[in-house]
Amino acid sequence: MxxxxxxxxxxxxxxxxxxxxxxxxxxxxxxxxxxxxxxxxxxxxxxxxxxxxxxxxxxxxxxxxxxxxxxxxxxxxxxxxxxxxxxxxxxxxxxxxxxxxxxxxxxxxxxxxxxxxxxxxxxxxxxxxxxxxxxxxxxxxxxxxxxxxxxxxxxxxxxxxxxTSGTGLHKRGYRDKVGIAPIKETLCAAMLLMSDFYKTRPFADPFCGSGTFLIESAFIARNIAPNIARKFAFNDWKNFDERFYKSAVEEAKDRENFTIKPDIRGFDIDKKAVELSLHHARRAGVADIIKVENSPIKKFKPWSECGTIVTNPPYGERVYGNEDAKRCYIELGDALKNSPLWSCFVITPHNGFEKYFGRKCDREKKLYNAEKECRYYFYYPKKETR
Ligand SMILES: C[S@@+](CC[C@H](N)C(=O)[O-])C[C@H]1O[C@@H](n2cnc3c(N)ncnc32)[C@H](O)[C@@H]1O
Incomplete structure (x- = not known):
């Protein structure tokens, strides 16, 4: 610096x-x-x-x-x-x-x-x-x-x-439209960093909504600074030298690696969510590596030998009711049954999640999504096949 x-x-x-x-x-x-x-x-x-x-x-x-x-x-x-x-x-x-x-x-x-x-x-x-x-x-x-x-x-x-930030740092700037129950970008990034997601590992969010996990995982894979495209409170301060900011932006840009082409795919039952994810991915400058399909979880198939899912499925509380949520958890568990090298990381407040998913988690952590107490369930690749 x-x-x-x-x-x-x-x-x-x-x-x-x-x-x-x-x-x-x-x-x-x-x-x-x-x-x-x-x-x-x-x-x-x-x-x-x-x-x-x-x-x-x-x-x-x-x-x-x-x-x-x-x-x-x-x-x-x-x-x-x-x-x-x-x-x-x-x-x-x-x-x-x-x-x-x-x-x-x-x-x-x-x-x-x-x-x-x-x-x-x-x-x-x-x-x-x-x-x-x-x-x-x-x-x-x-x-x-x-x-x-x-x-x-x-x-x-x-x-x-x-x-010094002004607007909260979860507002990266790429999400200008609201989907169904979007997750904060900062919580999403924390979940990805707690998971085993790595740039060379295929990544899926089968309930992608407005595309937050797809975009944040692309940022991590390509080393793109999350707030490179926005301004902060200090940018308006006359007594704060602008050159510090310009220098930090340059330094962050030097670290970006656009030659990395991770395999990132999103799916959602809602056509509007698919459009929204693609719109946000374009705004974030990572649309070239993100594929999004209008497809329900019951059709989801892991497409390679190993991969990582990090997702925020329906909780059974708003648009999708409890029965829909339970079905989503069952179908997610079924989709992964024959793919032992896929890991899966899921946030939900639903206390029946493990039962419906069909497996006890390897680890869990208490997190809050929009002030709601949730569990973050970790399912690592199965030990004997790792
Ligand atoms: C909680 S939202 C995900 C929000 C997303 N993480 C974001 O930040 O915008 C759950 C998403 O699951 C989708 N969904 C509901 N039932 C589904 C199903 N059976 N198959 C696939 N997607 C489904 C909804 O359309 C919604 O976009």
Whole structure:
């Protein structure tokens, strides 16, 4: 990474990366691979010493991160006065320019101060008071770009963050239309990274919906940075040097490998889902390696000796009812009976999944899809034939 200097922006701070519950170990590995930092997640976040270049690198490259923050402080606060004083002691003027549009969001969990909206008001007031004093203003004009500040009050310890991502990092930009119960791109990427998917292994999603697993697996296979095509909150910040971003984009593009031609196939009973998957694959720039068929699970046949399925089938709750869901699980199990070298990874909240699929899983993990508690079932290739 080239070295530049942000004229007004600090060049050293704590970076805090958040992710979905259950995916922390994958994020930890990603961070280690990307920047060589090996630290555990605490309360769903991974924190390490960073700089503006790493802010860009993490936003562009991390597949499983929800958001990248700058952590500006951590204090004990049991009263509103303590909260106000804590906020006011942070050097906000280092990060936030005079004309910033400051937006505050936060959460109070298991703390004496429990009213989030009251805390939000106090935090906003204390930041405004500090900035007015430092910039010698009577009030903030708030006419410039947005700086979103987050606070998290947990067991009377409050932490403050500047959000560098803006829109959540699951919004890669390729999915502009909504299918039936789409999965977040970040959760999908975490599931793929937990599976045995590898670029030379045929890949299938027999319930492909809007194509998320097909596209994310193509990104992984070709080493395409998931957020290469989108912008972040810091892109609008006048005090953040654009050259850090340009350099991180160049670096990510250098790592892409379009000569890799993985065999990625999607199937769906719904014609519209097939069109949607192809539309999204074109937008993501990976349509050349993705095949999608309008076909029900009962017709699915593994087409090579080995392969990987990672999928998010119907849960039996919305458009497709419980009987449909059960039939899908039975037919998925049947389709794989004579293909012992195919692995299968399935997320569902349905507690009869293993029974209908016809096999006890090798491993399972609790994950949340759209805040619904689910199990992620791992079926590896059968041992005796591996
Ligand atoms: C939960 S959605 C998958 C969402 C997808 N992961 C995404 O991110 O958009 C389940 C999909 O299964 C499809 N489906 C339902 N019954 C099916 C069947 N019998 N055979 C194949 N696909 C089916 C639905 O049309 C729907 O697109």
């Amino acid at each position: 080239k070295k530049f200097a942000c004229e007004d922006f600090p060049d050293k701070f704590k970076i805090s990366v958040s992710c979905a519950s259950g995916t922390e170990s994958v994020l930890k590995k990603e961070i280690n691979r990307l920047i060589g930092v090996d630290v555990p997640a605490i309360n769903g976040r991974i924190e390490f010493d960073g700089n503006p270049a790493l802010i860009c690198k993490c936003n562009i490259n991390l597949r499983t991160a929800d958001r990248i923050y700058i952590k500006t402080g951590e204090f004990t606060a049991e009263t509103f006065d303590e909260l106000y004083d804590a906020v006011k002691s942070v050097r906000w003027e280092d990060y936030i320019p005079m004309d910033a549009n400051v937006y505050v969001d936060g959460k109070c969990v298991k703390s004496t101060l429990f009213a989030t909206s009251d805390c939000q008001r106090i935090v906003k007031k204390a930041i405004a008071d500090r900035l007015c004093t430092k910039f010698k203003l009577l009030r903030l004009p708030e006419s410039g770009s947005t700086y979103k500040i987050n606070f998290y009050l947990f067991k009377n310890v409050v932490s403050f963050y500047v959000d």
